[in-house]
Amino acid sequence: MVILIDPPVWPAHGTTFSHLVSDSALGELHEFAARAGIRDRAFDVDHYDVPAEQYEALVALGAEPVSGSTLVRRLVAGGVRVPARDRPKRARLTLMRRWDELGMGDDQQSATDALRDDLLDAWSSPARHYHDATHLLSVLDAIDTMRLRAAELGASLSERELLTARLAAWFHDAVYEGAAGDDERASAALAVERLGALGLAPGLVGDVERLVLATIDHEVQRGDAAGEVFMDADLAVLARTEDGYARYVALVRRDYAHVTDEQWRVGRASVLRALLGSARLFVSPAAPEDWEPRARRNLERELKGLEASAS
Incomplete structure (x- = not known):
């Protein structure tokens, strides 16, 4: 299981957001998010939306930085992507x-x-x-x-x-x-x-x-x-x-x-x-x-x- 994060380029609420995902299991994703102090309401079906200011800290915690297209491809390959x-x-x-x-x-x-x-x-x-x-x-x-x-x-x-x-x-x-x-x-x-x-x-x-x-x-x-x-x-x-x-x-x-x-x-x-x-x-x-x-x-x-x- 690998936790992935894409660049903070998605605009909303006056800032930009990254997507934090697991390439294989939602359970591990929720555990990682809990350790990082990410609120439950940031979860959206198969990913967490996290603001730009959290990006570096999440990478330091172990999230693997990837491009947006790579993140989606890995989600689909791992069977985690929700249609x-x-x-x-x-x-x-x-x-x-x-x-x-x-x-x-x-x-x-x-x-x-x-x-x-x-x-x-x-x-x-x-x-x-x-x-x-x-x-x-x-x-x-x-x-x-x-x-x-x-x-x-x-x-x-x-x-x-x-x-x-x-x-x-x-x-x-x-x-x-x-x-x-x-x-x-x-x-x-x-x-x-x-x-x-x-x-x-x-x-x-x-x-x-x-x-x-x-x-x-x-x-x-x-x-x-x-x-x-x-x-x-x-x-x-x-x-x-x-x-x-x-x-x-x-x-x-x-x-x-x-x-x-x-x-x-x-x-x-x-x-x-x-x-x-x-x-x-x-x-x-x-x-x-x-x-x-x-x-x-x-x-x-x-x-x-x-x-x-x-x-």
């Missing part, structure tokens, strides 16, 4: 379009726009790391992936099932304080309040509430097409490439920065063992076939790493 689409600011713009595609109706346009903006503000909170707008967009994308596959299999999802799953995605982490169970219940209550105020059918509102609450234990009744698709979409992150999965774990760790490393190892290992002990991670017939084996490889690899670090 533009996975960046919260870009995700928010895309999510505004995705909300309009829900077809919530024009009779209460100002109210639906206000709900959209409130939800986007919640998902875009700077205090969030993994559970942010990019996660919401990834869940919606996974729902679309399964929609297309269901059609290929001759088992198309109904418009009502799709709308239920998509609305559940928008609300499922709308409240996120890091309190398991309480967050899901508060998010479900918010869905009932806000969707009910829009005059949506009580049955639809009730189904969205049920699916948001189901994220507490990630269990739905067999044959509940909307529920199965939504549960699988929420877990689709487990089936990312090895590099993508590593970024996901690093962001989740930052969401739990308030716990010690030992507490993290114990708690995270328990979650991983529970997931690996399930008969199937992905329960919808529309889930791509490669999700299951890839997710299990990622989970097993992470668990081995946690067990090795504990010993």
Whole structure:
């Protein structure tokens, strides 16, 4: 692992900034930044923005000075570079379009726009790391992936099932304080309040509430097409490439920065063992076939790493 820094040539706030990165692992980057006294809010997805006056001190501390083009090339080669689409600011713009595609109706346009903006503000909170707008967009994308596959299999999802799953995605982490169970219940209550105020059918509102609450234990009744698709979409992150999965774990760790490393190892290992002990991670017939084996490889690899670090 090497910490890299490019020249301070990026203008902002009356000075110029450098980018501080790791060429292979975000964990080591955060440790280096902590030693250097760099504030958490300077971190932006895959790098820290540091002002020009800190450049020499960071080089003296061990950061390797490189050109901007070399820094980007090393980020990409190391699998650490986050694509533009996975960046919260870009995700928010895309999510505004995705909300309009829900077809919530024009009779209460100002109210639906206000709900959209409130939800986007919640998902875009700077205090969030993994559970942010990019996660919401990834869940919606996974729902679309399964929609297309269901059609290929001759088992198309109904418009009502799709709308239920998509609305559940928008609300499922709308409240996120890091309190398991309480967050899901508060998010479900918010869905009932806000969707009910829009005059949506009580049955639809009730189904969205049920699916948001189901994220507490990630269990739905067999044959509940909307529920199965939504549960699988929420877990689709487990089936990312090895590099993508590593970024996901690093962001989740930052969401739990308030716990010690030992507490993290114990708690995270328990979650991983529970997931690996399930008969199937992905329960919808529309889930791509490669999700299951890839997710299990990622989970097993992470668990081995946690067990090795504990010993």
